Amino acid sequence: MLLIPCPFCGARSESEFIYGGPVRAARPDPNVVSDADWVDYLTVVPNPLGPVQEHWWHARGCGEWLTIWRDTRTHDIVEAPDEIE
Amino acid sequence: MRLSSRLTTGGRINRDRPLRFRFNGKDYQGFDGDTLASALMANGVRVTARSFKYHRPRGIVGHGPEEPATLVQLEGEDAAGNCPATAVLLREGLSARSVNCWPSPGFDLGGVAQVLARFLPAGFYYKTFKWPGWHLFEPSIRKAAGLAPAPAQPPSSGHFEARRAHADVLIAGAGPAGLQAALEAGRAGKRVFLADEGSEAGGSLLNRTLSIGGRPALDWVANAVAELCGMENVTHLQNATVWAYREHNLLMVNERCPEQDSILERSWRVRAGEVVIATGASERAMVFGGNDRPGVMLAASVQAYVNRWGVAPGKRVALFTNNNSAYAVAADLAAAGLIVTAILDSRRHIPQAALDLVPDLPVHPATVAAGIFGHKRVRAVLAAPLSGDLAKWIRCDVLAHSGGWNPTVHLWSQSRSSLRYDEDLAAFLPDSAVQNCRAVGAAAGDLTLDRIVAGGADLPYAIEPLWRVDVPVQRGRAFLDIQNDVLVSDVHLALREGYANIEHVKRYTTGGMGVDQGKTGNINIIGTVAMQQGVPIEQIGTTTFRSPYTPVSFGAIAGLREGTVLLPYRHTPVTQWNVDNGAVMYEAGARWQRPGYFPKPGESLQEAVNRECRAVREAVGVYDGSPLGTFELKGRDVPRFLDFIYSNVMSSLKPGEGRYGLMLSDDGLILDDGVAFRLDDHRWLLSTSTGHADVVNQHMEKLLQTEFADWHAMITTVTSQWNNATICGPHARDVMQALGTDIDLSPQAFPFMSIRDGMVAGFPARVARVSFTGELSYEVNVAPRHLMALWNKVMEAGAPFAILPVGSESNHVLRVEKGFLSLGHEVDGTVDAYDLGMGWVMSKTKPDYLGKRAVMLRRAGGATRRELVGILPQDPNRQIPEGAPLTPAGCKEATEGLVTACVWSVVNQRWVGLALLENGHARQGETAHVRLQDEVIPVSITKPVFHDPDGTRLRS
DSSP, X not given: OOEEEETTTEEEEGGGOEEEEEOOOOOOOTTTXXXXXXXXXXXXXXXXXXXXXXXXXXXTTTOOEEEEEEETTTOOEEOOOTTTO | OOOTTBOSSOSSOEEXXXXXXXXXXXXXXXXXXXXXXXXXXXXXXXXXXXXXXXXXXEXXXXXXXXXXXXXXXXXXXXXXXXXXXXXXXXXXXXXXXXXXXXXXXXXXXXXXXXXXXXXXXXXXXXXXXXXXXXXXXXXXXXXXXXXXXXXXXXXXXOEEEEEEEEEEEEEEOOSHHHHHHHHHHHHTTOOEEEEOSSSSTTGGGGGSXXXXXXXXXXXXXXXXXXXXXXXXXXXXXXXXXXXXXXXXXXEEEEEEXXXXXXXXXXXXXXXXXXXXXXXXXXXXXOOOBTTTSTTEEEHHHHHHHHHHXXXXXXSEEEEEESBTXXXXXXXXXXXXXXXXXXXXXXXXXXXXXXXXXXXXXXXXXXXXXXXXXXXXXXXXXXXXXXXXXXXXXEEOSEEEEEOOEEEOOHHHHHTTOOEEEETTTTEXXXXXXXXXXXXXXXXXXXXXXXXXXXXXXXXXXXXXXXXXXXXXXXXXXXXXXTTTTEEHHHHHHHHHTTOOSHHHHHHHHOTTOSTTTTTTTHHHHHHHHHHHHTSOHHHHOOOOOOSOSSOOOHHHHHTTOSXXXXXXXXXXXXXXXXXXXXXXXXXXXXTBEEEEEOOOTTXXXXXXXXXXXXXXXXXOEEEEOTTSEEXXXXXXXXXXXXXXXXXXXXXXXXXTBEEEEEEEOTTSOEEEEEEEEEEETTEEEEEEOSTTHHXXXXXXXXXXXXXXXXXXXXXXXXXXXXXXXXXXXXXXXXXXXXXXXXXXXXXXXXXXXXXXXXXXXXXXXXXXXXOSSSSOEEEEEEXXXXXXXXXXXXXXXXXXXXXXXXXXXXXXXXXXXXTOOXXXXXXXXXXXXXXXXXXXXXXXXXXXXXXXXXXXXXXXXXXXXXXXEEEEESSTTOOOOTTOEEOGGGOSSOOOEEEEEXXXXXXXXXXXXXXXXXXXXXXXXXXXXXXXXXXXXXXXXXXXXXXXXXXXXXXX
16 A cells, blocks of 8 residues: 655555556547547556556545555655656 | 473463464463464374375474464364464364365375376476366365365454555564664654564574673663654564565555454555564574484574474474584583584585584584484484485484574565675575665675674574485485475476576476475575576575465455445335335446345236336336436537537537437547536536446547646536436326426427426426336436435326336336447447447537447448347247347358347337347348247347337327
8 A cells, every 4th residue: 555645734645646647648639630630549558567657546545646656566655756857 | 181392491482371272173282472383293293294295294384474384274263264273273162174185184094195206297287287278186185185174164253454654664573683673763753664474572592592782682682672652653464474565565465363352454555765684594494314304403493493382393303504504502411401413514614603502412523314214203314414424323313404694685685675695694695675775784795793782692694505405315205495395306397397587497397486486495496497507596586575485365365355345236216115115136237236126925027127118108107217327518619628528519409408329439438428518608517327428538638638638627426416306207207297397398399309497396306208128217316415305296196197116127128129229239349339339429410429430440341230120039038138149040151140129019019129130220020030948039120129210209
């Protein structure tokens, strides 16, 4: 069970949160983007072996949607990798 | 009762408190402080089990959680399966039975398997039961191979409990190192959580006769425990196993038989700042022919039975070792009056300090045990000199063996921290920590007391590893894993067949996969593989240590989280009234308890539902619509937000107006249907389906916080702030008038799909004209504290019109008659608005909204769609089961649709239904066929509406 840092409540147990999936690429303009790119946007979800940015909802706490970087190999909550942010 | 093997003095047992217990149907007596294993041994019971695969007779081998041989099933109140006898504390009236033998371990019919043993090599099942399919053989093999069955019933009294704790320091193990760490942290004022699996603190000191500062080591333990007891910042638990080390320093602790009788077990989840692993070390077995015979025991365990429980496992003991620790054992046994017939030591040069401990005992250097004489108990051991000289039999009734010590690195390894192989100790030791933890004492490789506590006196440790005995005169089978009956030859076979990786060897042979998780034998398997492949042992590595460290009952893991405690039911203020008025209550989505129907005495479900439906269609009914999800949205950007999440346009609504809409997810699935009302310029009220309210809330919050963080829109859940009585039927307006309201109820002033605030029956109310029944309806929302009073007034005001309360069964009938959607019935993950005949809800004017592109893309594919239609069974009295498939011409072919609902319509006096059918919209008037197992039912395809198709009644 992870210990997740909430910007308002501090480090709280995972059981207070609801997982919101990995952070995905920005939503393309559906009136411009090609069919293939739109399908990619809908179906291709980041799933790296290593740090991934993901949404968590502090549903049983303050209600904040927050993001963390989690290393999928270790569950460690890590700093944002330099090359991405 | 004769206690044949109990020593006359000594042991940490209370001889004034005898306890009676049963084992395999026979009565015995032990003492307070005994384990089942020590009590059996005191009673001279030597054969206590039969082995898993070959049904060989087995005795007790260890004294703690490492016990590989004797698993018992507890009977009666605290029924449980597969408990090591060494871990079961004796109590009055305990009743236990050996697993895996019938009728008894002494005379086991399954023992015939021994004869077949040479036909049962590693991988036997994989190779033999392949054709035509494993599943054919699985049940009988499981039965023959299984250990204890699960208890038939849950415990009849007491419950499992779960607790959470936070600590600056969690210490696993209350042996000398753990106590020392606890004292240091406790004195520094830290919050300490000290958990130990044993019944009392002291760890290995309980089993030995060591001293600290010239005084008995157990005095030091008693002082430490007393000091910890006086510290308010220290929580000290015994009988509490730290069984898992999870991410972010979360540890699972299973506490057994706490002081309260009402609690069976307590499961702790402890989040710790730092973890100190003081789990000690466990002794490993020697591998030689016949090493599984009853009476072949771990040396430290023999020592423990003598010192801690005052039991002599035998009269004449021979020892077999490759390290120093057995010499302290021999000295203790001799001091307790047992005859030590020989010490066989595989080492050529034995440290003088060890020899000095046993000046009068016969030590045989460079000699190994190569066989055991005796079937159900040891009678002699074959001592084979490594020089090749003549082997000779040495009489003994117990062979105590020690293959060295493994630091208990399970928790360390579970934390993902790394291990290294230490040549001097011939063991895997903690290396570098990944989480904030450290290992101390024997767990860190400090195997003797002098290295742990200042003033502690102990024999220094030294070992020359011997992974298995390999001499020509060896006789009998040599077991690597006693619990799973894995032989040296099985490992050799696995290697020959290409299973070279240690994880593969483990799975192919099942070595180390038993309840004991190979605590005594895994290292020998690794060593055997290394010997066979001619590589150093560190190159082989270990298998993965996984939780639990020892078995944990499912009850303890679940705690109180079962049934309605795990998922409580939700109630509205009318629940009690419903029950008092004869409602049949059950869950109707999202854990809400709702009335299904209100039968009169002697009335069937169908009769009650017909009566309720008739009331709504012909007079007036009332139901409690409180469970519908309700959200209030505020802010200037709410209109464009609603336009984005609903498929139709909401921003054009004027204050007081509402509109039905579909909410899609971006991949085009229908997330919810509901009604949005505009209360004023910047305030909106959303009504969603009951079952999807939480999902919709999450969906909206996520969008607003992550995608549109700069938009001005706030969501407040008001599901439980507004409860309602929904009055529906042709006389609904009459009832409203009788209740008394300041709202103008005329259809011009208060039309369908609008909302008004005002007073109703003296209560502040928000009244919405929505209809889920197809009749004139007023949804009167009031504060929850007013609902019951309002409800009574509604029943009173409605009495002249014969008002009836309406349950969810009738609601279902009424909505099917109107063809209104129900998510989960007509709407699944494949259906879009066009399929439902609701293309009008998909805005053509908005350039973008969630789901638009995906639905367009999917429909552009041109594949055949299943579309919503009404169905009329051609026999009007024929009911069709919901979910029944439709097939082309009723043939035995792939389905072309399914019946989503079928109800008896009181207005049509026949069964009517809804179905999803391929190309259904174009097939109006045709006949489709419901295919049941032995029957085909022809149905006419119609529009999906069977009552008031123009909606004049609901707009009236």
